[in-house]
Amino acid sequence: MMNTKPYYAVIFTSTRTEGDNGYGKMAQQMEDIAKQQSGFIGIESAREEIGITVSYWESLEAITKWKANTDHLFAQQKGVKNWYAEYKVRICLVEHEYEFKK
Amino acid sequence: MMNTKPYYAVIFTSTRTEGDNGYGKMAQQMEDIAKQQSGFIGIESAREEIGITVSYWESLEAITKWKANTDHLFAQQKGVKNWYAEYKVRICLVEHEYEFKK
Numbered sequence: 001m002m003n004t005k006p007y008y009a010v011i012f013t014s015t016r017t018e019g020d021n022g023y024g025k026m027a028q029q030m031e032d033i034a035k036q037q038s039g040f041i042g043i044e045s046a047r048e049e050i051g052i053t054v055s056y057w058e059s060l061e062a063i064t065k066w067k068a069n070t071d072h073l074f075a076q077q078k079g080v081k082n083w084y085a086e087y088k089v090r091i092c093l094v095e096h097e098y099e100f101k102k
Numbered sequence: 103m104m105n106t107k108p109y110y111a112v113i114f115t116s117t118r119t120e121g122d123n124g125y126g127k128m129a130q131q132m133e134d135i136a137k138q139q140s141g142f143i144g145i146e147s148a149r150e151e152i153g154i155t156v157s158y159w160e161s162l163e164a165i166t167k168w169k170a171n172t173d174h175l176f177a178q179q180k181g182v183k184n185w186y187a188e189y190k191v192r193i194c195l196v197e198h199e200y201e202f203k204k
Binding site for chain 2: 009011013017044045046047048049050051052054060080084085086087088089090091092093094095096097098099100101102
């Protein structure tokens, strides 16, 4: 995930409803499908009290296409119906980055 | 955390070293101090295999000041020495957002 060009981060924060109800399987599927999308750069995710998933994309166009992906649309509908008590999506331009490795 | 003005997200992703070594206490302290900074909007955080903390700020200036805060600088040094195997910081302009609540 090294980038010199401008790129975008989609921050998806969510609170789950109780129980799995097929959520784990869907989450893995969505990650697998996202990775095959044009313009996909990477994805990182962790959940404790809330879940945070950040996906990285080459352009706003790539993000729009991923949002409109048929399998993803189906998961979004199930998400609103079954899986999420609430969520928030933020689409962000990455302006600056730095890192540390031991 | 409602915003109509442009604002920034700092995405901090990290992999921990083994053991706590005072990390949990420091993380809570840093969150408490961040909340007192000028221009602070909010903070969200979760850790599984990796940790993701996203803090939200009114301006790049507020982010720069928080990075240079004395207590925070001390924690950054300890972080590099003791707590993190690696980390990455991305400073992002939030361009668009939407949310869902049950």
